[in-house]
Structure formats: C-alpha cells, structure tokens
Amino acid sequence: MDIEIFSKIDNYISSLLAPEDKALSDTIRSLDTEGLTQHSVSANQGKFLQVMMIACNARRVLELGTLGGYSTIWLARALPENGKIITIEVDEHHAKVARKNIENAHLSPKIELKIGKALDILPVLIADKEEPFDMIFIDADKPPYVEYFNYVLELARPGTLIICDNVIREGKVLDENSTDEKVRGVQRLNEMLSQNKKVTATILQTVGVKEFDGMVIAVVNRI
Numbered sequence: 001m002d003i004e005i006f007s008k009i010d011n012y013i014s015s016l017l018a019p020e021d022k023a024l025s026d027t028i029r030s031l032d033t034e035g036l037t038q039h040s041v042s043a044n045q046g047k048f049l050q051v052m053m054i055a056c057n058a059r060r061v062l063e064l065g066t067l068g069g070y071s072t073i074w075l076a077r078a079l080p081e082n083g084k085i086i087t088i089e090v091d092e093h094h095a096k097v098a099r100k101n102i103e104n105a106h107l108s109p110k111i112e113l114k115i116g117k118a119l120d121i122l123p124v125l126i127a128d129k130e131e132p133f134d135m136i137f138i139d140a141d142k143p144p145y146v147e148y149f150n151y152v153l154e155l156a157r158p159g160t161l162i163i164c165d166n167v168i169r170e171g172k173v174l175d176e177n178s179t180d181e182k183v184r185g186v187q188r189l190n191e192m193l194s195q196n197k198k199v200t201a202t203i204l205q206t207v208g209v210k211e212f213d214g215m216v217i218a219v220v221n222r223i
C-alpha cells in the first residue's frame with residue numbers, strides 16, 4: 001500500500017476535525033524560526049489528546065516534554081475553567097519558545113511550565129504531595145520511559161489516564177537486538193506494561209503525517 005495515503009487521510013481528517021488556528025500554526029512555524037526540531041504531535045494527535053481529556057473529565061494534566069508548546073496548547077484548550085496543566089521541559093530555549101507560544105494562545109494562566117529534568121522534578125512533585133492528575137502525557141526523552149511511568153503512577157489516582165508517545169518507532173521495537181537507546185527505552189516500557197497489574201494498558205499504532213509510531217494508552221486500575 002502507498003503510505004502517502006496515510007498523510008493524505010491525516011490531512012483529510014484534520015481539515016474536518018482538527019483544523020489549526022493561528023496560535024497553533026504560529027507555534028509550528030516558531031519551531032523552524034527558533035531552530036527546534038519538528039517533533040510536536042500532529043494536529044489529529046492533539047485533537048485525540050483533547051478527546052481523551054474530555055472523556056476522563058480531566059481538570060489536572062501533567063505533561064513531560066513541552067518542546068514549543070504545541071501539544072500543551074491542545075491540552076490546555078480542553079481544560080475546564082478551573083483546570084491546570086503542569087508541563088516539564090529540560091531545555092531552557094525550548095521552554096522560552098513554548099512560553100511565548102502559550103502567551104500568544106492566551107493560555108498562560110492555565111499552564112505551569114517547569115524547567116528541568118523530568119527525573120529531578122517528578123520526585124519533587126511527589127514529595128510536595130501534588131494533587132493527583134487526571135491525565136498524564138509522557139512525551140520526553142525515551143530511555144527513562146519506565147522510570148517516568150513509575151513516578152507518574154505516584155501522581156495518579158484510580159482512573160487516571162496515562163498516554164506515552166512514540167513507543168513503536170517505525171516498527172523498530174520488533175528488533176530484539178536493537179542498540180538504539182530510544183528503542184531500548186520504549187521496549188522496556190512496553191514489556192514492563194505487559195506485567196504491570198496497576199494499569200490496564202494497550203498500544204495504538206499511529207500513522208499519518210508523522211512517522212509510523214504508536215501511543216501507550218493506560219488507565220490506572222481501581223484495586
């Protein structure tokens with residue numbers, strides 16, 4: 001099958017159901033002008049995150065990996081009036097670009113951007129007894145995905161939805177001998193989830209304007 005069809009269909013869907021307004025297209029443009037890589041979720045994936053948020057009535061959202069704020073803007077737009085997002089970004093330049101894009105989208109009051117390594121900030125959120133999050137989106141560096149998942153479980157409650165992006169990596173997860181640390185990181189996560197009794201999880205393959213990949217969709221069990 002001609003894989004260009006996936007991009008064409010993605011554009012068809014997003015033109016109907018996930019059109020970008022100026023704040024979102026400005027954000028995508030800012031990645032090029034500011035020298036950031038085009039690693040944001042697609043428009044359809046942004047809309048998918050919104051649908052998931054509304055389905056689980058999310059008022060508090062945690063995101064790991066902000067980049068230029070594109071997914072953060074989609075997420076924030078699905079929050080209720082009293083909703084809040086904490087988003088964590090290690091790169092100060094990315095964070096600066098994201099702040100500008102978030103301001104441009106008039107969403108600053110709803111978004112707390114924390115700068116630092118997620119592995120340093122997550123234990124602080126836990127120690128501070130942060131109120132549990134309703135939805136958590138993991139989209140930072142891939143090698144510590146298992147550690148991120150285990151930390152965020154401590155910031156969750158039964159029913160919290162946890163979504164982890166880029167866990168199929170164009171099918172490279174099938175290579176048991178892979179030495180790519182990103183592939184190794186998501187393989188570790190996917191295998192850990194197969195044994196984890198705290199969540200009910202699956203992986204959705206994703207195709208479209210982004211490379212062929214997949215997202216973990218996990219919900220914390222009511223024990």
Ligand SMILES: C[S@@+](CC[C@H](N)C(=O)[O-])C[C@H]1O[C@@H](n2cnc3c(N)ncnc32)[C@H](O)[C@@H]1O
Binds near residue numbers: 090
């Ligand atoms: C795939 S991009 C995030 C894309 C963003 N969620 C979106 O869809 O618009 C990954 C981001 O994670 C950040 N990152 C990498 N390692 C990190 C770490 N240890 N802690 C926090 N953020 C990290 C990168 O700097 C990059 O901006």
